[in-house]
Amino acid sequence: SKDMIAVRIGPDWRLAVVASPEYFARHPAPATPHQLTEHTCINIRHQPAGAIYAWEFAHKGQDFSVKVDGQLVFNSIMHVLNAAVDGIGVAYVPEQLVAPYLADGRLVEVxxxxCPTFQGYHLYYPNRRQSSAAFAAFVEALKYNR
Structure with missing residues (x-):
């Protein structure tokens, strides 16, 4: 918008489709996102609207989403992650969150x-020619430097 400033405060990020090795031993891993509809998936409900997240994908320049099914719906990503580690189903969780679980073999990524990369978070604020020194220091402290 006119007279607004956006400052990057975080890196780009992506979600990862994961499940435990035990889950994939019982169910063949999906080869495409559309095959996720044949799996037990662990969903997350976003607040405040309460809608269940449709998993977002991209391939050859096409963005699309897949509504997956499963018996569990959580409102906390940590519960989704724990259910995946416990072998209950397939989860779609932030890559950085699952990195240790992938490294030690508790989860497998497919x-x-x-899985597309999403733009990192930004601080979005109005352009005020005379911002306070405290606000300028706050913005500088949050600024993401690659």
Whole structure:
């Protein structure tokens, strides 16, 4: 918008489709996102609207989403992650959150080539020619430097 400033405060990020090795031993891993509809998926409900998140993918320049089914719906990403580690189903969680679980083999990632990268978070504020020194220091402290 006119007279607004956006300052990057975080890196780009992506979600990862993961499940435990035990889950994939019982169910063949999906080759495409559309095959997720054949799996037990662990959903998350976003607040305040309360809608269940449709998993977002991209392939060859096409963005699309897949509504997956499963018996569990949580409102906390940590519960989704724990259910995946426990072998209950497939989860779609932030890559940085699952990195230790992938590294030690508690989770396996699939469909990585279909998972898009999302733009990092930004601080969005009105352009005030005379911002306080405290606000300028706050913005500088939050600014993401690659």
């Amino acid at each position: 469909l990585s080539e279909w």
